[in-house]
Amino acid sequence: MLLTGFINGIIMGGVLSLPVLGVAVVYGITGIPNFAIGLIGVFGGFVTWYFLSYNMVLSLFVGVAVCFPIGYLLQNILLTPISNKGGDATLFFVITISLGFVFEGLVKVIFPRPSISIALPYMGSFSVGGVSVEIIKLFALIFALSTLTVIRLLEIHTRPGQSWQATSRNLKLAKLVGVNTNRVFAVAHGIGCSLACIGAIFWGSLYNLNVLSGWELGFLGFIIAVVGGIGNIWGGMLSAMLMGMILSYSGYFLDGNWQSVILYVIVILVLIVSPKGILGSERSL
Amino acid sequence: MKDRFKYLSTLFILLLPCLLVLVGGYFQEVAGHVLLFLIQGYVAWFLLYKAGQPFFGYSVTMSLGAYGTIVLTEIYHWQLLVSVVMGTLMSCVMGIGIFLGTCRAKGFYVGMASFLLAILFPKVIDALKPITGGRNGLYFDGVYALMDTNTYYLILVFFTVAIVGFFFWLMTTRMGQTLILIAENDQLAQAVGLNTFKYKLVAYAIMGLFSGLGGALYVNYHGFISSVDIEVFTTVYIYFIPLLGGSRVCYGPLIGTIIVILVPDLFAAVERYQRILFGLIFILVLVFLPDGVGPSLERFWKQLVRAFRKVPVATN
Numbered sequence A: 001m002l003l004t005g006f007i008n009g010i011i012m013g014g015v016l017s018l019p020v021l022g023v024a025v026v027y028g029i030t031g032i033p034n035f036a037i038g039l040i041g042v043f044g045g046f047v048t049w050y051f052l053s054y055n056m057v058l059s060l061f062v063g064v065a066v067c068f069p070i071g072y073l074l075q076n077i078l079l080t081p082i083s084n085k086g087g088d089a090t091l092f093f094v095i096t097i098s099l100g101f102v103f104e105g106l107v108k109v110i111f112p113r114p115s116i117s118i119a120l121p122y123m124g125s126f127s128v129g130g131v132s133v134e135i136i137k138l139f140a141l142i143f144a145l146s147t148l149t150v151i152r153l154l155e156i157h158t159r160p161g162q163s164w165q166a167t168s169r170n171l172k173l174a175k176l177v178g179v180n181t182n183r184v185f186a187v188a189h190g191i192g193c194s195l196a197c198i199g200a201i202f203w204g205s206l207y208n209l210n211v212l213s214g215w216e217l218g219f220l221g222f223i224i225a226v227v228g229g230i231g232n233i234w235g236g237m238l239s240a241m242l243m244g245m246i247l248s249y250s251g252y253f254l255d256g257n258w259q260s261v262i263l264y265v266i267v268i269l270v271l272i273v274s275p276k277g278i279l280g281s282e283r284s285l
Numbered sequence B: 001m002k003d004r005f006k007y008l009s010t011l012f013i014l015l016l017p018c019l020l021v022l023v024g025g026y027f028q029e030v031a032g033h034v035l036l037f038l039i040q041g042y043v044a045w046f047l048l049y050k051a052g053q054p055f056f057g058y059s060v061t062m063s064l065g066a067y068g069t070i071v072l073t074e075i076y077h078w079q080l081l082v083s084v085v086m087g088t089l090m091s092c093v094m095g096i097g098i099f100l101g102t103c104r105a106k107g108f109y110v111g112m113a114s115f116l117l118a119i120l121f122p123k124v125i126d127a128l129k130p131i132t133g134g135r136n137g138l139y140f141d142g143v144y145a146l147m148d149t150n151t152y153y154l155i156l157v158f159f160t161v162a163i164v165g166f167f168f169w170l171m172t173t174r175m176g177q178t179l180i181l182i183a184e185n186d187q188l189a190q191a192v193g194l195n196t197f198k199y200k201l202v203a204y205a206i207m208g209l210f211s212g213l214g215g216a217l218y219v220n221y222h223g224f225i226s227s228v229d230i231e232v233f234t235t236v237y238i239y240f241i242p243l244l245g246g247s248r249v250c251y252g253p254l255i256g257t258i259i260v261i262l263v264p265d266l267f268a269a270v271e272r273y274q275r276i277l278f279g280l281i282f283i284l285v286l287v288f289l290p291d292g293v294g295p296s297l298e299r300f301w302k303q304l305v306r307a308f309r310k311v312p313v314a315t316n
Helices: A002-030 A037-051 A056-084 A089-110 A135-157 A159-169 A171-176 A181-206 A211-228 A233-250 A256-273 B002-023 B025-050 B058-074 B080-102 B108-127 B149-172 B174-184 B186-191 B196-222 B232-245 B252-288 B293-310
Strands: A125-128 A131-134
Touching (some): A056 B252, A089 B252, A211 A233, A256 B108, B002 B149, B025 B232, B058 B108, B058 B232, B149 B196, B232 B252
């Protein structure tokens, strides 16, 4: 039971870490808690599903490509001007929840089905220690880990990455040395929304995707990111793994509803005991 | 003097729904629903903007009052009045508990912790399905076993006016003024020797008490509650009420409740586009009228009056 729980927990953590990526990138760089990001991701997921019958690779590309300009434009047109006027986290909470309503409505109006399943090709499964693991779930985990590594490498070794770091650490100083911070914010938001879309695509291929999953993904992504230390992407990954473990092991003793209750209780306790999260964050809410 | 006039005129407007008893039917039903959210809106107005506490768990305290009432009456066969009192007290204790649990954290973290609680609570209700009914909910006759719809509706109006009146009165007292000072500058309040912990604790207790009472009135009015009614969006809507109406003016939550609760009804004909319009209205108000609709209308009215005064009177 211990091994089975561990393997299931790691795999579930990999799936859970996908929505965290978008939230962590956006919050880590812009300092804006975007609660609509799950809905934007689900919007991209629905776009992918719509084009899936034409060509799978093209549909994945279109879905992700649609989300990037959405994030870019939202940041430039709406969020940066509010931030420049001194908008605080509470205002961004309200604005992004309202944005979530808009995207929820758009999904309902544009797409004919309320609930979809994104049928990616079946990759098969394999067995570890008597536990059957679907390859797509392992792929989700590998994808999440490699995305984190790529983002970290970009931050260290490339000039745009260094601009991101500078902007997230000290906005005024970054502006002073000539970094176009508005552009950095917009690109980060675009990337965050695209990552949320990839998360939604994986989610839609493993489970069903509907409008409410957008809220679920956004909230889940946010709380996991908060527990890890919001803005700290490795903290987010670690937190996702821990959440996966909690869900996996509690599944042996409790039914689905109580599993969620236990998860949220632990999150609230972490938040109360250690407000900066497990690994801490340079940014705080 | 000016404030007192605003307080009294707001309370007078809140009494006007009494007249709907003469009309009855749909309008009365909707007005009752609006009044129930108005109570929560004023609770949020008090805690968020007067006491300065970033709290997002209104659906939790409201539903404790509601579930306390219905569960104790239906499952444990307590007397209705005792159940209402117990439900309200439970909510008050919850308010105090939330404050004690989050008083170490600061700013938006308090908001996040209470927001997570608002996400968690419906899941707890679902998990306790044998007692709470989960998503299927619980039905009861409640107050309608003792009186007719119109009488309860009038009681609801008077309760609303009394609760709003209490908040107005509270803001004129030393306690209210101290809370405003703490909201504006917590450190300064501590520096001048105020026990801010004690004042905040009382603010949370008041919030829990009236939010719970509002919940008890809610469940008696509808005769039903389920975990769907207390989902996280309920707390979001309650939070939006003073924000959209205008937090600085005493009638802000009144305007906010009309926008948040009635506007979706107006868009019922275009149900498909309801969410988009709803979200866009919120964004537009927040961006272009950052003080809320109430103060903006007040400014517009003053400009209009000034413009009329400047027009020279025509003489023969």
